[in-house]
Amino acid sequence: MATIYDVAKRANVSAMTVSRVINNGSSIKESTRLRVEKAIKELDYIPNRSAQSLISKDTKLLSLLITDVANPFFTSIARGAEDKAHEKGYQLVFSNSDENIEKETSYIRSAVSRGIDGMLLTPSGDFSIQNINILTKYKIPFVLVDRSLKGIESDIVHGDNSDGTKKLMDHLFENGHRTIGFVTGPSSISNVRERGDAYKQFIKDNKLPFNEKWTFQTDLARMQTLSYINLLLEASKEDRPTAILCSNNFLAADLVNNMNKMGLHVPDDISVVCFDDPHAIQMPNSFFTVVNQPAYKFGYTGMEMLIDRIEGKSGKEHKEIVYDTELIIRQSTKKIN
Amino acid sequence: MATIYDVAKRANVSAMTVSRVINNGSSIKESTRLRVEKAIKELDYIPNRSAQSLISKDTKLLSLLITDVANPFFTSIARGAEDKAHEKGYQLVFSNSDENIEKETSYIRSAVSRGIDGMLLTPSGDFSIQNINILTKYKIPFVLVDRSLKGIESDIVHGDNSDGTKKLMDHLFENGHRTIGFVTGPSSISNVRERGDAYKQFIKDNKLPFNEKWTFQTDLARMQTLSYINLLLEASKEDRPTAILCSNNFLAADLVNNMNKMGLHVPDDISVVCFDDPHAIQMPNSFFTVVNQPAYKFGYTGMEMLIDRIEGKSGKEHKEIVYDTELIIRQSTKKIN
DNA sequence: AGACAAATTGTTACCGGTAACATAGAATAG
DNA sequence: CTATTCTATGTTACCGGTAACAATTTGTCT
The missing domain is CATH 3.40.50.2300 (Response regulator)
Structure with missing residues (x-):
């Protein structure tokens, strides 16, 4: 795996210059930029995000914690969430808590350890508050989906x-x-x-x-x-x-x-x-x-709220979005006399 | 966010000792271990995975690249894959390629940048080979699901x-x-x-x-x-x-x-x-x-193969697993004369 | 008790980037 | 033509861990 130093050496510049080229930093001579870009291409250099995260404190990684992707309701949430995340240049780690508080705890801890920038989650129940507290302690923004939590103030999307x-x-x-x-x-x-x-x-x-x-x-x-x-x-x-x-x-x-x-x-x-x-x-x-x-919207909008909060685009007060439901009459019901 | 140095200071030991306690390294005096563990708990310390990854070269992050989670077939694959990943202590980033080669490329590049340990993927088509080449170049193990690739030797799970x-x-x-x-x-x-x-x-x-x-x-x-x-x-x-x-x-x-x-x-x-x-x-x-x-098995077994390969438990030759299909007769077909 | 081995803990350097500051050369001003 | 300001690039230190080696303490054996 090529590092920034390999590129630097090949382009005959310092690592810092390479870094500047990558992040289109200011004032790079055209000829230098070209040389560096050539070296990057030749080495197939891809920056190491762990190293970047260590400094920048962000990872562009978000966590989606739902109870079960196999449930179509959550599948749609997942799809909506991923679409928005991708749009905004984030990637999504997903986990299934299976309504199990221990699983939830373990997922949240590893998410924190990973340095995720934020979390979109459907808490398993009110006892999830203890898990939310981990997020709060580490100042990790989060948005609740589908389920609120007694006494927890937060951004939230759910249905009526x-x-x-x-x-x-x-x-x-x-x-x-x-x-x-x-x-x-x-x-x-x-x-x-x-x-x-x-x-x-x-x-x-x-x-x-x-x-x-x-x-x-x-x-x-x-x-x-x-x-x-x-x-x-x-x-x-x-x-x-x-x-x-x-x-x-x-x-x-x-x-x-x-x-x-x-x-x-x-x-x-x-x-x-x-x-x-x-x-x-x-x-x-x-x-x-x-x-x-509208499960897809739950995910999509929830993710939007999350990213807005991460990027400091939302105010101090928390937002609650409530979506209308739609009755669809099909075969499982029947008129009786 | 508490670092290992904060813990070290509080427990009156060096960072290295804390590291040893965490990774149950050898020979730590019981009293020291207790002191360190107390400090960890008090500070709610969670190790920073980016820092760990920078040294260890692994991230315990895997990537699942499918065409669309909303398709129940892939939903089940995703669920199976996540279950196995979780079992083995890995987390899963998921992405939807939507049968789109550019999207696939961009996802693969960011997965590599992130330092994922391996990838489970359903390639969009034969032109995906160019993307697979990125993985090969970076020596990232991968397993194909549901679709093979002309001329690409790899571990693979699919149906008959x-x-x-x-x-x-x-x-x-x-x-x-x-x-x-x-x-x-x-x-x-x-x-x-x-x-x-x-x-x-x-x-x-x-x-x-x-x-x-x-x-x-x-x-x-x-x-x-x-x-x-x-x-x-x-x-x-x-x-x-x-x-x-x-x-x-x-x-x-x-x-x-x-x-x-x-x-x-x-x-x-x-x-x-x-x-x-x-x-x-x-x-x-x-x-x-x-x-x-058996889509769930595709995901579960595919993930198992992937992790085995990552952890060096599979031989040099590639494995191909072919699952039987099952005919289920329902209402969309009818006998005609 | 002295020598040596084992157990316990510490120090240093480095992983791969980048912020902050430093420096050299070119351009502009007076 | 020198002083000053940019422009372009380099150096150093650090992010938060851990490997490798060093040092210290403790224990064992004769």
């Missing part, structure tokens, strides 16, 4: 969870559903809470029957929807909810896959709706009725 | 394209299809060639009618399937293929989406099959009949 939930509930209500179940994640996640609150609010506002039993809270990493399904199967048909709201696409896919296995049919036996499309691209014959969030 | 194509064609043939169209990408991509060859071979072997007209080659980035559909619509029903083989999931989704818009129905008017699922997770009511490749 209350309104999204309401859209889903409205749709079910308009289709005759009155007993609506709720399958969701751990309440340490802000959007789970917000969606849960909106769900309860809707039930209250519309004086729907409420039975704690039909609310099922599960781990987002290994969703145990089967036990919920067993509960459904044990209940008499009249007691059963006629529709279920899932707070998350993966949960919904898992739920319906398992329902099929157990002989419960969607939407004939029960309607199912959820947040976020379970597929990244537009598909013919899509199944789920969803409230979709 | 010929057999996969044959499975798809067999399925169509068994369902009565005789005139089968082919929608594919540019022939500079190895798997496109292999699938195309297998397609032609099948037609020859089974003495099926062949009409060049029903083979459509398009850019994988902006797929212009509409013009193909217009061709179909112009032809009389008898001349039209009764089934189409797409060499790629995105192409198939785009094709069918556009067909729906134009009033051609799948599978009633025409059957469609393709390589790779257009969704990353198992979905109820999936639409496409596909030949699936």
Whole structure:
């Protein structure tokens, strides 16, 4: 690997002059510049970023910490984030926390160690605050995506969870559903809470029957929807909810896959709706009725906010961007009498 | 940001001793180790990887260069690659080349500049060889995924394209299809060639009618399937293929989406099959009949090969891993008389 | 106790860049 | 024609670690 000294020697100048040529520093004689550029080309010289970072304190490296790229929602975030990062000359390290706080901690520590310039992240839950504190301690700018953190002031991009939930509930209500179940994640996640609150609010506002039993809270990493399904199967048909709201696409896919296995049919036996499309691209014959969030924009805009902050282009106060959701009616819901 | 010298001063030892404690170097007195560890904790010291890399010549950073994370096939590769990388203590920079050679070049150059230890990549096409040469020049280990490169010897993971194509064609043939169209990408991509060859071979072997007209080659980035559909619509029903083989999931989704818009129905008017699922997770009511490749394994195993090579655990000869494909029959195909 | 080996810790130099300051030669001014 | 200011380039030191070697302390053995 050629170093700046190799180039310097070959061009018969000092390393400093080479450095100036590379960073189009001031006052280089044309003939010198040409000689240096020739040497650079001949040696295929590429500057060593570690050495540069050691001085400049920046790395042009950003970190994207999401729970799982395989989830199309996060895939789109990742794609959006990478697009903006690339646009601005940054590169992106990505990590999957799998909703696991230890994994999150370890990723954040290595990101800091690597000297990343900033981080775009979806915290696994409120306990992630301890991890955020590492970032704060090291003065590393960060932007939250999709989930806020109790008591943490920061730039953030997310969707309108209350309104999204309401859209889903409205749709079910308009289709005759009155007993609506709720399958969701751990309440340490802000959007789970917000969606849960909106769900309860809707039930209250519309004086729907409420039975704690039909609310099922599960781990987002290994969703145990089967036990919920067993509960459904044990209940008499009249007691059963006629529709279920899932707070998350993966949960919904898992739920319906398992329902099929157990002989419960969607939407004939029960309607199912959820947040976020379970597929990244537009598909013919899509199944789920969803409230979709502009995940790509989450990533793209979040990254933009992050870079603005890194480059000192944002004010002291923190920005919050809330995107509208869009109801897409498909095959997983059905009108009932 | 605390440095090793800050820790050293606080613990009343030399920087070297701190370094030894961190890397559990030999012979440190227990009392010293404790004192140093205390100082590390108190200062929240995290070693600076740029400084370490400058000496060690490694960065524990790997690069994953794929064409598009948003494509579920690549999403799964990314997830598999990240899992293995994390297991082995590496972090992953990811980039989307979008089948664009210039983008690929620029990504590779910055990866080299960054001092990545190795690269896992899906080259955009045979012209990517010039980019591979940069890696070779800098002696950076790499592993190819999904696509090989004419005349380049390297570690590689991919699926069995010929057999996969044959499975798809067999399925169509068994369902009565005789005139089968082919929608594919540019022939500079190895798997496109292999699938195309297998397609032609099948037609020859089974003495099926062949009409060049029903083979459509398009850019994988902006797929212009509409013009193909217009061709179909112009032809009389008898001349039209009764089934189409797409060499790629995105192409198939785009094709069918556009067909729906134009009033051609799948599978009633025409059957469609393709390589790779257009969704990353198992979905109820999936639409496409596909030949699936174990994309996650592509990423996971590819990364394993890469790390083995980096760490000098692989022999001189290059390894090629070929995975079997799996035919999954769903709704996009139909038996005809 | 003295000699030597082992254990523990320190010193120096260097990795590959660049900031800050220094210097030589050319251009401009008086 | 000398003083002064640019212009172009070089020198030195340092970023934060660690390898290699040096020095000191402690332990072991006869």
